[in-house]
Amino acid sequence: MIRRSDPMIAVYPGSFDPVTNGHLDIIRRAAAYYPRLVVAVVTNPSKKPLLSVKQRADLLREVCATIAGVEVDCFDGLLVDYVRKKKASLIVKGLRIVSDFEYEFSMALLNRHLPGGVDTMFLPASLEYAHISSSSVREVFSLGGDISDFVPQAVLRTMKRIGRHGLTRKRSR
Ligand code: ADP
Numbered sequence: 001m002i003r004r005s006d007p008m009i010a011v012y013p014g015s016f017d018p019v020t021n022g023h024l025d026i027i028r029r030a031a032a033y034y035p036r037l038v039v040a041v042v043t044n045p046s047k048k049p050l051l052s053v054k055q056r057a058d059l060l061r062e063v064c065a066t067i068a069g070v071e072v073d074c075f076d077g078l079l080v081d082y083v084r085k086k087k088a089s090l091i092v093k094g095l096r097i098v099s100d101f102e103y104e105f106s107m108a109l110l111n112r113h114l115p116g117g118v119d120t121m122f123l124p125a126s127l128e129y130a131h132i133s134s135s136s137v138r139e140v141f142s143l144g145g146d147i148s149d150f151v152p153q154a155v156l157r158t159m160k161r162i163g164r165h166g167l168t169r170k171r172s173r
Pocket of ligand 1: 013014015125130
């Protein structure tokens, strides 16, 4: 799928609601392999998001500002179409646990099978972040728990501004 002549641009897609230290670890590692990495916020998730697409992208821009070669963007529609539009040649995904594998493996096959198919590179989660997900961060925060080990400072500030009651209200709507 990847030809030697393809540009060295990879796309790391996700909801990033919010970006966690686990995502950031994958971004740092992928950016070390690929000279250009596009971190792409999915704008049409089936689940109701906590943060707006703009908030999620702005936070990503802030926390990735010092990582060379990283660009933050948003997309909707088919991932393979977006990857081609960005002239990228690879999708990057992080794998945490066995249950991630089932879903991500079938998505990778699908994205390769579709016209204009694109291959996926999986990076295993680092041990210290393997238990972190955006949904668990939202859950712990809404119950009044400490999330400072799980997210970058900028995210912590934004979550505190929204407040846990704001978050609970938003989720119960
Ligand atoms: P989440 O599953 O946390 O809501 P996303 O939908 O934003 O996150 O996930 C985007 C990608 O990042 C997926 O490939 C997912 O497996 C990966 N990812 C999420 N959290 C981590 C983590 N803690 N370590 C490694 N990869 C992760």
